[in-house]
Amino acid sequence: MQYSNLFGKTTKNVQADADSANAKLLTQGGFVDQEMAGVYTWLPLGLNVLRKVEQIVREEMNALGALEVFMPSLQPKEYWEKTKRWENVDILFKIKSQTEKDYALGCSHEEVVTPLVQKFIHSYKELPLAVYQINTKFRDELRAKSGVLRGREFRMKDMYSFHTTQEDLNNFYQRTLQAYVKVFSRCGIEVKVVQASGGIFTSNISHEFQAITPAGEDVLLACEKCSFGQNIEVATVKEGDACPQCGGKIIKTKGIEVGNIFDLGTKYSDSFKFEVNNAEGKTQRLIMGCYGIGTSRLVGAVVETFHDEKGIIWPKSVAPYQVHLVSLGADENVQVEAEKLYNQLLEKGIEVLWDDRDASAGAKLADADLIGVPTRLVISKKTLADDSVELKERNKNEAEMIKISELMEKLK
RNA sequence: CGGGGUAUGGCUCAAUUGGCUAGAGCACCUGGUUUGGGACCAGGGGAUUGUGGGUUCAAGUCCCACUACCCCGACCA
Numbered sequence: 001m002q003y004s005n006l007f008g009k010t011t012k013n014v015q016a017d018a019d020s021a022n023a024k025l026l027t028q029g030g031f032v033d034q035e036m037a038g039v040y041t042w043l044p045l046g047l048n049v050l051r052k053v054e055q056i057v058r059e060e061m062n063a064l065g066a067l068e069v070f071m072p073s074l075q076p077k078e079y080w081e082k083t084k085r086w087e088n089v090d091i092l093f094k095i096k097s098q099t100e101k102d103y104a105l106g107c108s109h110e111e112v113v114t115p116l117v118q119k120f121i122h123s124y125k126e127l128p129l130a131v132y133q134i135n136t137k138f139r140d141e142l143r144a145k146s147g148v149l150r151g152r153e154f155r156m157k158d159m160y161s162f163h164t165t166q167e168d169l170n171n172f173y174q175r176t177l178q179a180y181v182k183v184f185s186r187c188g189i190e191v192k193v194v195q196a197s198g199g200i201f202t203s204n205i206s207h208e209f210q211a212i213t214p215a216g217e218d219v220l221l222a223c224e225k226c227s228f229g230q231n232i233e234v235a236t237v238k239e240g241d242a243c244p245q246c247g248g249k250i251i252k253t254k255g256i257e258v259g260n261i262f263d264l265g266t267k268y269s270d271s272f273k274f275e276v277n278n279a280e281g282k283t284q285r286l287i288m289g290c291y292g293i294g295t296s297r298l299v300g301a302v303v304e305t306f307h308d309e310k311g312i313i314w315p316k317s318v319a320p321y322q323v324h325l326v327s328l329g330a331d332e333n334v335q336v337e338a339e340k341l342y343n344q345l346l347e348k349g350i351e352v353l354w355d356d357r358d359a360s361a362g363a364k365l366a367d368a369d370l371i372g373v374p375t376r377l378v379i380s381k382k383t384l385a386d387d388s389v390e391l392k393e394r395n396k397n398e399a400e401m402i403k404i405s406e407l408m409e410k411l412k
Numbered sequence: 413c414g415g416g417g418u419a420u421g422g423c424u425c426a427a428u429u430g431g432c433u434a435g436a437g438c439a440c441c442u443g444g445u446u447u448g449g450g451a452c453c454a455g456g457g458g459a460u461u462g463u464g465g466g467u468u469c470a471a472g473u474c475c476c477a478c479u480a481c482c483c484c485g486a487c488c489a
Contacts, residue, residue, distance in 0.1 A: 012450070013424040013438055019483075037481065089489055108489065142413060142487060150488080217488090262489095329447045362449040369449090380448065390448090 001044075001321070002342075003355040008033070008043030010367045020215060022300040023147025025312050029370050031320075038144020038152035045371070046299070048320035050155065053302075054134050054295050056186045056317065057157045060179045064172075066130035066159055071112045073136060077102035079111035083271040091139040105138035110290060113160045114268045124164045124278045127286075128172060132159030134295060146215070148300040149256060155296035161289040162269075164278060169287045173205065173263060176291050180209055180259050181227065183293065187302055188315030192222040192229030192255060204263040209293075210255030215304040218255050223248045229255070256301045257294075264288040306395075312372030313394050321353040323411065324373035328361045328380035338379045341389070341404065348408060369394070375411070 008030035015027070026032045031046030042050055058068065077094075080086035086094075086104070093105040106112065113131065121129060137156045144152050159176070163169040177193065184191045189211045196206040210220055210229055221237050222229035225248030230237055232252070237243075241250040266285050268274070275283040299318070306313040316322065323345060327338035338354065345352040353373060355364050361380075368376050378390040378399075389407060392399035402410055 009439095010450095011423065011439080015424080015482080034481095085489075091488070110489090139488085143485090145483085257488095326448095331447085359447090360449085360451055361447055362451075364450090365448070366450045378448075382448070 001353050003353060004357050006030075006044060006353075008045055010370055020146040020149065020304075021307055022149060022215075022303040025303055025307055025370070026147060026300070029312060029372070032148065038141060038150065038154075040148060040151065040296075042296075045320045049299055049302075049314070049318055050296060052318040052320075053187055053298050054155070054157070057134065057183050057293055057295060060183045060186075061130075061132050061157070061159060064130065064175055064179050066132045066161075068133065069116075069131045070133050070135065071106075071109050071116070073106045073138065075104045075106050075112055077104065079115065080104050083111055083268060085111070091141060093138045093140050106135075107137055107139045108290075108292075109133070109135075109158055110160065110264070110268045110288075114272045114274055114288070117160075117162055118272055118274045121162065122276055124276055124284065127276065128161060128163045128168055130159055130161040130172065132157060132291075146217075146300070148296050149215075149217075149304075151296065154294060157293045157295055159291040161291070163287045163289070164276065164284055166287060169263060169289050173261065173289055176261055176289070177207060180261065180291070180293065184209060184211065184258060184298075186317055187298060188317060189258070189298075189301060189305055191227065191258065192220060193227045194220060194222075194229040194231055194255075196231060196234075196260070204265050206260065206262045208257050209259035209261075211258045211298075211301040211305065212253050212255050213301065213304045214254055216254035216256045218257060220253050220255050221250050222253050222255075224251055225249075256297070256304065258298050258301050259291075259293040261291040262289060264290055307372070310366070311370030314372045314374060316374045319351075319374050320371070321351045321373045322375060323350055323352040324368050324371065324376045325352055325354040326364050326368055326376060326378045327354070327356060328364065328378060330358065331381045334379060334381055334384060337384055337404075341377070341379060341407075344408065345411075348411075350411060377407075 010030050011028055014024050026046060030043055031049065033041040033043060035041055077086055092107050095103050095105060097103065117129065121127065134157045136153060138153050141150060141152050144150055161172050181191060191209040191211055194208040194210050196208045210218060219232040220229045221232055221235045221239060223243035223246060226243060226246040228243050228245040237250050239250060239252050243250055266287055268288055269286040274286050276286065278284040302318060303312055306315060325338065325342055327334055342352060342354045372394055374394050376392045376394065383389050383401065386401060388401040388403050390399050391402050
């Protein structure tokens with residue numbers, strides 16, 4: 001992508017009263033644009049990142065054997081009345097059609113997925129089953145805040161699993177827990193796996209996945225070494241204790257909840273009377289689990305975790321581009337060589353952003369730092385005098401000169 | 413939803429006790445000079461100040477209502 005063709009650009013002027021790093025940097029870098037409180041457009045640069053994150057999630061869910069579907073966000077009131085959530089969930093957006101019919105905008109999809117699976121599955125032989133989607137969710141938050149961390153409309157992966165036995169659910173639940181840790185780790189984020197109260201289903205298991213950062217909303221007591229953590233509100237460990245899992249030191253810290261998994265028990269299969277035949281030919285109520293990852297929030301969490309005073313520092317796995325090619329100076333030869341190099345990188349299948357603008361060196365370099373692509377290549381009269389380009393990793397201080405002839409090998 | 417703050421070109425802000433044609437920076441357009449850390453010169457377009465009322469000879473400025481956004485809190489299946 002040539003920067004001059006990109007839609008959305010960097011700006012020096014950012015809203016002074018917004019304070020979260022992700023809101024500032026994603027806006028300033030041209031990744032997102034705020035439409036209203038808690039609602040954002042994902043511009044091409046930001047969409048690249050969001051898609052990288054969602055692809056990682058997709059791959060790990062597929063690896064679990066889960067199947068991707070895409071369910072409607074527009075949902076009939078009747079389903080929500082069956083589960084008693086029409087009146088009880090205050091963050092549910094409710095809308096009326098011109099004929100005065102009531103609909104919900106999905107804040108979650110239990111009410112859709114349960115009757116959906118019920119239509120197709122009638123035998124224990126077809127279970128277990130896990131389906132997931134990556135979709136837009138709507139929540140009527142009283143206070144949207146912190147950029148993309150708490151929105152009213154946001155992206156989420158939600159998965160639902162169906163089982164005939166508790167053992168089967170427990171097994172899948174544990175495998176999903178491990179898959180989640182892997183998803184976050186692939187995005188560059190180490191999480192604490194926090195046993196949670198389970199919301200309204202207090203008797204059942206629930207885990208939160210907390211990305212550790214000072215920007216977090218939740219206060220945790222967590223192990224320095226391993227993934228053990230507890231929400232401070234329900235913690236049984238204290239600061240300075242030994243970790244019950246690994247013996248490491250327990251510290252107080254803050255986290256962003258980037259994922260949450262629940263054992264739903266029969267709550268929803270009860271509401272919809274979802275039963276299948278078991279091996280004895282008798283009907284059996286299903287046990288369900290649900291598993292969420294806020295993918296747009298995860299992008300925000302990555303920014304909160306990886307930035308400095310100059311801008312974002314994307315991990316390679318979710319970076320909008322792998323290489324940021326910066327051509328400096330109006331020298332014609334520089335332009336020619338830069339274009340050659342750009343095409344060479346494209347041919348090699350390397351995702352490259354070429355800053356081909358007629359802008360000053362300072363402006364281009366500052367923008368490169370702000371946008372935060374992992375590898376920066378500078379090509380200028382100076383580097384060409386030595387048949388070289390300058391290579392600098394965004395997360396390192398030193399740059400090195402590389403012969404152009406050796407560059408492709410180096411980028412492998 | 414409670415508390416606090418803000419609302420002025422596309423963006424960030426300024427405008428004296430209410431008083432002359434609402435200014436600047438960024439961005440944008442034209443021409444020129446520049447090119448390794450957010451360059452410079454000259455010229456130019458773009459606002460009737462969130463919305464609706466009110467006070468006044470006169471309102472961006474004062475008063476009332478509403479709306480939106482930001483921050484703190486509560487909330488967060």
